Structures are given as structure tokens and as C-alpha cells.
Amino acid sequence: MKKEILKVENISKCYKTKKHLFSKQDEHVAVKGVSFTLHDGEVLGIVGESGCGKSTLVKSIIRMIEPDGGRIELFGKDFMSLKASDLKRARRNIRMIFQDPYSSLNPRMTVFDIIAEPLLIERKYNKEEITQKVRETMKRVGLDLGFSNRYPHEFSGGQRQRIVIARAIITDPKIVICDEPVSALDVSIQAKVLNLLNDLKELLGISYIFISHDLEVVRHIADRVIVMKDGEFVEEGSCDEVFESPANSYTKELLASIPHIEVHP
């Protein structure tokens, strides 16, 4: 068995919202105590309908939002108790790619600055090293070096997602969490971006947590898959097991809603 690089135990998150200043507080438990492990070199898919808590789960894992409870171990070390400065340092190893490349790219920054920013934050590289690293990363994700001084709005959705990917991999992370990374893209572009993620995995030895509401996309890229419903995991197994012979009735329903996958009762 490959090494466990991320261990998530019993993570939960409840959102407390108020409609008006004096109205009663609403509570919604978006993630209900879930646990899983990510192994070295693995692509772990998490599927489930919109609103089932996928984004809340992964944002909690990197502590973009603080989970209410649970344990997270990253490379054998407790990730939950890290203080702000250590958390910043640890995050170079666990990076995130979001669905919408429009809102995840600062429109006033050039492509070069967007991709370089995570290195600048680390304050340990000089100008030449940064330039070198940005160029190398742009080439890796298939971006023309001539684009360096352009702005995000000048690019297509697929190219913008390549910029997002470059920014994620420039710190040489071991884990990249992809939250619906191709959902906003045209179908013809989706395959290209998925292939790029696959190539980068081999080349750089990255492990992915790959989130999507689209089962076809997950089937294409994941080794193992978890099915999530209403904040809980209802099924987990290898892609072949889950897609060929799902055990859970909800998984069967999800699969049955895709026209060209045949599900045997």
C-alpha cells in the first residue's frame, strides 16, 4: 500500500446564518463528520450533487474555513493545530484549484505576477529564480511565454484555467485539491485540461483530490472515488467498483441519471 499523505478524521462543519439582524439563527450542518485517507500518487474523486458539501469539506481541509471538529494529518503531522505562519508554510504543499477561473484570478494582475505570487509570499527566491520558475511552469501547463504581460480577461476559459493550474503547481505541491476544475469549461476544452492535470501528476508526482458533480469527469481521472450525499459519505471504492457495481442506492440513482452509463440492478 502506498504511503498515507493526508488523513482526515471526523471533519464537520455547520454554517450559522441569520436572515435579518433580529431573526433566529439558522444552522445548517454542511459536513457531518467524514473521514478519508489520501495516498501518495493517488487521484481521489469526490462526487455528489450540488450542495452536498463537497466545497465545504475541502475548504475545511485546507482551513480556508475552520472546521468545527475533527482531525487532519498532513504528511504525518497535525495540521489542525498549526499557527498562522506555519499554516502558510504548510500550504505550499497542499494547493487548491477552483471551478471559476474568472473569480480566482485578479483582473488587475498580469499573468506573470499571478503565477509568481505564491513564490513571492515565501520570500526566499530572488528575481532571476522567480522568473526562471514562472517560465518553466508556464511551459509545463502549455502557456506561451509571450502571454506573460497580458491580463486574465484576454484569455479563453481553458487558458485561464491553465493560469490557475500554473499558480497552483509553482510551489511544487505534493497535493492539489481540484474543486470542479473543468465544470465551467466547454466540453471540448474539458478533456484538454483533464489531460494536462493527468500529465502533471505523472511529471511532478502530485496526488489529487478531485471534486466534481460530473461522474464522467471523475471516472476519467480518478483511481478511487467517494460518493457524498447531504454532508455524508455513502459509498467509497475503486472507480471500477463504484461505477461498475455500485452498492449504494443513491450511487445507483446518480449513475442512472447519466444516459450512457448502464447500471445493473
Ligand code: ADP
Ligand atoms: P457543493 O460544493 O457540494 O455544491 P457546498 O459545500 O458549497 O456544496 O455547500 C453545502 C451546503 O452548505 C449548501 O446547502 C450550501 O447552501 C451551504 N453553504 C455553503 N457555503 C455557505 C456559507 N458560506 N454560509 C452558509 N451556508 C453555506
Ligand code: MG
Ligand atoms: Mg462546490
